[in-house]
Amino acid sequence: MNVKQSDMMGGLAKGLRVIEAFTAETPRLSISEAAEISGLDRATTRRCLLTLAEHGYCAYDGKFFTVTPRVLRLGTGCLASMPLPRIVQPWLDQLSEHIGQSTSVAILDGAEIVYVARAAQRKVMSIALMPGSRLPAYCTSLGRVMLAALPETQALELLNSHPLQPRTAHTLHDIDALMTELARVRTQGYSAVDQEVEQGLRSVAVPVKNARGIVVAALNTGLAASSEPMASVIETYLPSLQQVSRELRGVLS
């Protein structure tokens, strides 16, 4: 559909940008700060914030604004309305128990992966991942599996659209090296990542396809790095992951 200016609502788009200005790094914002982050006029930002506050999405102490749990309703409505999490959760639970490791299913949103379901076994990562959590796609096994499923030009575009900040000493952060790795992931059908997201964390991921063979998500297991060679880790867990992926293919439309 062609985009018509007459069918756009500026106020809504601006308000959403203001909401997105609130992040973990900047949880409390004054009007000016929110205006600067969102790139909007102060007057407009102020009206957005007052509107949000009036409707319970923000709290205002006369100086700073903070978002309230009411905002969560916007996002979790989405998670709840997504059939994928509910469908995969039982498989995840069973898989996690079977292999004794945490497992997750994520989807791709731009250059980021979004966890939609998780079965935690023990804590491996420093940060607590949960449905809705985001990580950059380029350095995660889940992300690479889904990037590899895209047309190369599109993958390249996504990788170029964001700076590839190395997260550990092992993180691949060279575009060419990443594209080569994606090609490898594509041919071998899985991705193994060794401490590229976080020191001490390894993971193995496989694509999750729907009945038509389209990659709609990725499934992984994350485990603590050990002296064991990565190859034997893959040998241990890959078959289970692949089997669950095959089974999911039958139940996903």
Add this chain to the structure above:
Amino acid sequence: MNVKQSDMMGGLAKGLRVIEAFTAETPRLSISEAAEISGLDRATTRRCLLTLAEHGYCAYDGKFFTVTPRVLRLGTGCLASMPLPRIVQPWLDQLSEHIGQSTSVAILDGAEIVYVARAAQRKVMSIALMPGSRLPAYCTSLGRVMLAALPETQALELLNSHPLQPRTAHTLHDIDALMTELARVRTQGYSAVDQEVEQGLRSVAVPVKNARGIVVAALNTGLAASSEPMASVIETYLPSLQQVSRELRGVLS
């Protein structure tokens, strides 16, 4: 602050109502359906949806709209910006491991509780709870602890504002009985709920206070119902919960 009409942005408020029209029950909406749910004019709803689609919050297949993971960013930005989850998570993990049961921390949002952190041990509930998940406050141990901390008039108002649908045969759904129960919770300092949320699920909750003694959240453990009397369940788990609550009080501002 007085609410001035000139400082409100109708478009933003309308758009948010449209986003909230998407729920688990109604994940795919046509323009007319969204208009009816949100109570807005079809033309306005259409403009909202097209705007949302244009900015990646919605997908449109020419007939139906669905929200995209992009919307999650709105809510999880809030979760991530909340210090409470990060602070309580380590305590939750430790407590969960110690008592061998799932534990959760939730806050109150209107008449609902919102889970902000969770340490799952084994699956007890039929639905997968996660940070951001919501349940009615009146029938949960977490909710009752927080309702009991409110002024009685306010608690009564919240209880009256929503229909008290019994969820199981055990669910208290009489206002007077609930207010009596809240008084009991207030004096005894904890809430125990036996299969009022879901058949086969019990839980015990205690308030979580900040350094100033204000109840800011609630902490609970959920376990499978057994033949064991509720009193002995409470005896088993309450002390651990109370100790964690005491320790949290020192670290919460």
Add this chain to the structure above:
DNA sequence: CCGGATTTGTGCGATAATGCAACAAATGCA
């Protein structure tokens, strides 16, 4: 306590959104 700097609040004209009504296209139904 002062003066400059930054932030917040507010008229106002230009501009854009609103909601009604009308209409066409799609859908349901007998």
Add this chain to the structure above:
DNA sequence: TGCATTTGTTGCATTATCGCACAAATCCGG
């Protein structure tokens, strides 16, 4: 099929919002 109803889209007068510029308030170092 043919009629009735719902749904998507458009035009338009009314009404509200935008962002600029300016006033008021607040902050802050000396």
